Amino acid sequence: MPNLIEFDYSASNSFIDEKELNRLQPSVQTAHQQLHDPNGVWKGSTGWVHLPVAFHQRELVKIQTAARKIQSQSDAFLVIGIGGSYLGSRAAIEMLSHSFYNLLPADTRQTPQVFFAGQNISSVYLTHLLEILQDKEISLNVISKSGTTTEPAIAFRIFRDFLEKKYGKQGARERIYVTTDSSKGALRQLAEQEGYETFAIPDDVGGRYSVLTAVGLLPMAVAGIDVESVLAGAADAYHAYSTPLLEENDCYRYASIRNLLYQQGKTIEILVNYEPALHCFAEWWKQLYGESEGKDGKGIFPASADFSTDLHSMGQYIQDGRRNLFETVLFAEKSQTEMMIGHSEDNGDELNFLSGNNLQFINRKAFEGAVLAHSDGGVPNLVVRLPEISPYTFGNLVYFFEKACGISGRLLGVNPFNQPGVESYKKNMFALLGKPGYEDIKISLQKRLESSQPD
Numbered sequence: 001m002p003n004l005i006e007f008d009y010s011a012s013n014s015f016i017d018e019k020e021l022n023r024l025q026p027s028v029q030t031a032h033q034q035l036h037d038p039n040g041v042w043k044g045s046t047g048w049v050h051l052p053v054a055f056h057q058r059e060l061v062k063i064q065t066a067a068r069k070i071q072s073q074s075d076a077f078l079v080i081g082i083g084g085s086y087l088g089s090r091a092a093i094e095m096l097s098h099s100f101y102n103l104l105p106a107d108t109r110q111t112p113q114v115f116f117a118g119q120n121i122s123s124v125y126l127t128h129l130l131e132i133l134q135d136k137e138i139s140l141n142v143i144s145k146s147g148t149t150t151e152p153a154i155a156f157r158i159f160r161d162f163l164e165k166k167y168g169k170q171g172a173r174e175r176i177y178v179t180t181d182s183s184k185g186a187l188r189q190l191a192e193q194e195g196y197e198t199f200a201i202p203d204d205v206g207g208r209y210s211v212l213t214a215v216g217l218l219p220m221a222v223a224g225i226d227v228e229s230v231l232a233g234a235a236d237a238y239h240a241y242s243t244p245l246l247e248e249n250d251c252y253r254y255a256s257i258r259n260l261l262y263q264q265g266k267t268i269e270i271l272v273n274y275e276p277a278l279h280c281f282a283e284w285w286k287q288l289y290g291e292s293e294g295k296d297g298k299g300i301f302p303a304s305a306d307f308s309t310d311l312h313s314m315g316q317y318i319q320d321g322r323r324n325l326f327e328t329v330l331f332a333e334k335s336q337t338e339m340m341i342g343h344s345e346d347n348g349d350e351l352n353f354l355s356g357n358n359l360q361f362i363n364r365k366a367f368e369g370a371v372l373a374h375s376d377g378g379v380p381n382l383v384v385r386l387p388e389i390s391p392y393t394f395g396n397l398v399y400f401f402e403k404a405c406g407i408s409g410r411l412l413g414v415n416p417f418n419q420p421g422v423e424s425y426k427k428n429m430f431a432l433l434g435k436p437g438y439e440d441i442k443i444s445l446q447k448r449l450e451s452s453q454p455d
């Protein structure tokens with residue numbers, strides 16, 4: 001078995017009282033039982049807990065077969081979705097592919113370029129995307145669990161029309177893949193009516209916990225990522241984090257420590273990385289924790305930073321600003337490439353003290369230096385060490401953070417599986433757009449907007 005990720009909070013010992021940590025054991029035990037009981041209090045929301053060890057071989061083969069077909073008939077693959085129906089696959093593809101994947105020559109890449117839509121309502125973005133896709137052979141995967149989310153629905157309408165004009169109705173049908181609820185929603189109905197190939201999102205797996213279903217796995221497979229290794233990484237994490245005992249479970253310790261820090265007024269957690277490839281992983285993580293914990297007037301605000309880039313922007317605040325922060329740092333022990341600093345005869349740039357070192361060594365010193373500096377500055381630093389950046393590690397990480405999120409939500413006393421707050425903006429937007437059924441709200445919102453207009 002490859003090495004698992006490791007959780008290390010030694011740099012934060014001074015902020016954490018081990019006795020208080022151990023006092024959380026009974027609550028952790030309860031949270032663990034609740035997560036593992038498919039008929040318990042979270043009935044209908046915990047399918048993701050066992051998913052990596054219960055993944056149907058049939059579904060895997062279906063995903064891989066569709067991926068091969070898409071690869072064979074496309075230069076470009078368009079993934080349409082938002083939130084949990086988008087961030088996980090993007091995180092995986094950015095983490096595990098070449099940094100400039102879409103720019104590689106087609107014969108080096110050997111898999112289609114991947115583009116994303118449905119994650120905004122920008123006509124500029126969609127116009128430019130249509131321009132880019134104009135002369136390419138395209139397939140698309142529209143992903144929406146509810147099947148009614150406005151942003152992906154708009155993008156799908158635009159690109160479905162684009163495909164039908166390009167290939168005709170039957171030709172488009174051969175290139176449209178739909179990932180949605182197994183029985184409900186407008187998208188499911190449309191897919192069945194049009195005869196598109198469909199993938200079902202299990203009922204008991206919510207959007208932000210769905211990356212290890214076809215939601216994430218089909219786009220990953222199309223991009224050439226070894227999805228079996230992703231699932232193996234998640235399955236090994238499932239076993240590693242299946243004991244309710246805090247002292248033996250890194251995942252539960254992370255969940256508990258962030259709650260202890262929250263009680264000390266550390267209300268913002270920054271997920272830090274030292275590899276640009278991890279940028280989007282943090283976007284996925286922010287949705288997971290933001291929607292799961294930010295409710296009932298509670299919750300740690302999940303933020304992210306890319307280091308060393310942001311050490312030169314946000315570094316000042318982190319070191320010296322308001323002391324309501326803690327950091328969780330993702331550090332990859334091994335780099336996939338090696339680049340050395342050469343020697344310069346004139347040493348005009350005064351960098352010869354670094355000659356003969358590789359960039360990973362220098363990146364590590366930046367990481368070690370920042371962890372110490374920020375801890376000294378009153379910002380607890382928790383470290384998640386990745387042995388390397390690989391599909392297996394991606395699976396580990398996803399499972400580690402998902403499970404920790406389920407435990408952490410319970411410790412905080414919230415329901416980590418709903419997102420009632422997201423509906424408020426949708427309600428207002430629908431009313432303002434004149435969607436049938438929202439007439440009353442429209443009148444009152446318009447009055448408020450008019451009264452706030454300058455004379």
Ligand SMILES: O=P(O)(O)OC[C@H]1O[C@](O)(CO)[C@@H](O)[C@@H]1O
Pocket residue numbers: 082083084085143144145146147148149152207208291419422
């Ligand atoms: O997959 P769907 O139903 O389109 O939802 C997309 C995203 O929108 C939300 O429902 C919130 O707007 C998220 O929870 C979800 O991940």
